[in-house]
Amino acid sequence: MTNQWRITKTIDTDQPADRLFDYLSRWDNVVEWDPTAFFGRKLSPGEPAVGSRFVITLRFGWRPVPMTYTIVRMERPRLLELEGRGAHFRALDHIRLTDTASGCRLTYEVVIRFDRHQNPVASRIGRYLFDRYARTTIRRLQRMIDGSASPPALSPVTRMADRAILPGLIGFTRLGHILGKRRRPVASALYVGRTMVLTGGTSGIGRAAARELVHRGANLVVVGRDGEKLKGLLDELGRLKNGGWIETERADLSLMAEVRRLADRLMRRHKRIDVLINNAGALFNRYGQTDEGVERTMATDLVSPYLLTVLLLPALKAAGSARVVNVASGGMYTQGMRAGMLDAEPADYDGPTAYARAKRGLVMLTEDWGNRWADFGIGAHAMHPGWVDTPGLEASLPAFHRQVAPLLRTPEQGADTIVWLAASPDAQRASGRFWLDRKIRATHVFRHTANSGKDRRDLIRALDTLTGMAAKT
Structure with a gap:
């Protein structure tokens, strides 16, 4: 022997x-x-x-x-x-x-x-x-x-669970993450040296995503509004010995003028951008407009990611195989979105409704970009982080936070699918889809939320008009 x-x-x-x-x-x-x-x-x-x-x-x-x-x-x-x-x-x-x-x-x-x-x-x-x-x-x-031999797809079982509502809601809790965290793993090699831009990265889910992306070797640009929080993040992640590099950009993404200046700075410094993660968002319970006359929720959660993505399109094309990750919300299941909803009347305003509509709009953009930008090698993905224990959730929905606190995910658990989408070969073979826990999910539970290709085109035309980007898309 x-x-x-x-x-x-x-x-x-x-x-x-x-x-x-x-x-x-x-x-x-x-x-x-x-x-x-x-x-x-x-x-x-x-x-x-x-x-x-x-x-x-x-x-x-x-x-x-x-x-x-x-x-x-x-x-x-x-x-x-x-x-x-x-x-x-x-x-x-x-x-x-x-x-x-x-x-x-x-x-x-x-x-x-x-x-x-x-x-x-x-x-x-x-x-x-x-x-x-x-x-x-x-x-x-x-x-x-x-990646796997077969591309991801929405399974009949998952579709039924989502439409049955209760099983779908259970998946929003930390249990969903536990069941999905080992699904379709990605080698850290696929992050190393790739330039990624992450908005809203100074707290909660965004900060957890930033920490993991840099740890895996990504070269990360974090965009935030609070200069002190940006400095703290830079001090924390800049000390990592074996990760990628990090730089920060300060911008108020609710203002189109600041989004334009941010995009200009990014384009000057980075000829190619491999991943853009549109994570910044906010829920305002009271009606208000920005200095540019746009309702604040729509400005921050829909207009801003649309404008930034289109402005950075040349750098995304230059990467050859880039991807856009849009962070949505399970709240979008309750609402449809039409072009006319971009400008709500103060008397009709409801914070959670406006937030859900904006996130629905972000998913609609994802579906459109997934089709239109495939020839450029650009993948578009929307994701739902689940119910996550963040300061934003506690401040905007305090009663809901108290009721489900034991079931809430940590920011790290909420960020898992963001990090996965930023590099997964499997995800890039299923562009234009909506994800939760590394798995394609149904985009509609109720009939009244359904939208057509015309609805998506109308929304994009309205966003083009609002942002002045008609010639770019």
């Missing part, structure tokens, strides 16, 4: 060799794609290099197996070898990358050598488990970097 196990697997991926190499050379990332690994930490300072050491804890069978890995050979972006040492065995991981027409081919060989002779029966069982884990691991790695 041989005293070693060997297995070799090969996959073809759409990712360039340098991006995949950099991801794999940070061996602590193995916890993302190897289901047997549940802890990883880089021990050596600086960028990965020959001699860099990592501690990884594996679960093999029913036992935790602590290991220390060292990079012993490294030829970027073609070859990576690591040697791992456990209590009674050594592992040699040999990874080779070669270019293909669409990306690269990864050949992964693992050799396990035991320090002492193995019991034949135990060896057969162990080899069987090793082979099974290896197949699972390589398939998971490919799904995380290229």
Whole structure:
């Protein structure tokens, strides 16, 4: 009976060799794609290099197996070898990358050598488990970097649950996140070096999304209205050692003039923008207009993201495969939206209704952009974060906050689908859809909220007129 196990697997991926190499050379990332690994930490300072050491804890069978890995050979972006040492065995991981027409081919060989002779029966069982884990691991790695074999779709079961209302509402709570947080995972490599713009990123869901995006390696521009909060966020995230960079922009997004100035600054500094996340929003319980004469809820929650997105369209096109993520709300299920609702009369104003209509309008824009901008390589996605415990919710809907407080999600749980949509290959194959917990959801529960292609075109024409953007879209 041989005293070693060997297995070799090969996959073809759409990712360039340098991006995949950099991801794999940070061996602590193995916890993302190897289901047997549940802890990883880089021990050596600086960028990965020959001699860099990592501690990884594996679960093999029913036992935790602590290991220390060292990079012993490294030829970027073609070859990576690591040697791992456990209590009674050594592992040699040999990874080779070669270019293909669409990306690269990864050949992964693992050799396990035991320090002492193995019991034949135990060896057969162990080899069987090793082979099974290896197949699972390589398939998971490919799904995380290229997406699943089948694109996401709205399932009949999900559609029925949404329309039954109560099951759909249960999904808005923290339980929905718990059930969906492992759905269609994404490798952190797909965030690294990509320029992303996030509005409303200084508190609540936005701040949680900012923290996670920078941690995963994105280059993030956070837009906010409060200078002190922006400075605090910059101080917090600027200290991250292994993440991307962060910069901030101050702007009052309820004003079209400030949106234009913001877009101009962004376009001057960033020739390409890979992801735009329209997260800024507010619910005003009392009627009010901005200095430009637009009702405040519509100005902040619909007019602003429309104007900013259209103004940044050249930079999104330049990215080649960009995406727009619009943060909506479950409240939109209660309302339809028509062009004439952009300008509500003070006597008819109701804060939650105006907020729901604005978010419905944002979903309508998403549906339109998903069709119209596909030829530019731009994906458009709307999402619902669920019911999240944020200062905004407590201030605008205090009674609702008190009633459902035990069921509310944390900001981090609410931000999960935002972060996922910013990089998921699967999401980009299902543009123009509405998501909750990494899953496509129905956009309508009640008949009176339905809209047509004409309704969407009328809304866009009204927004064009209001913003002066008719020639741009």
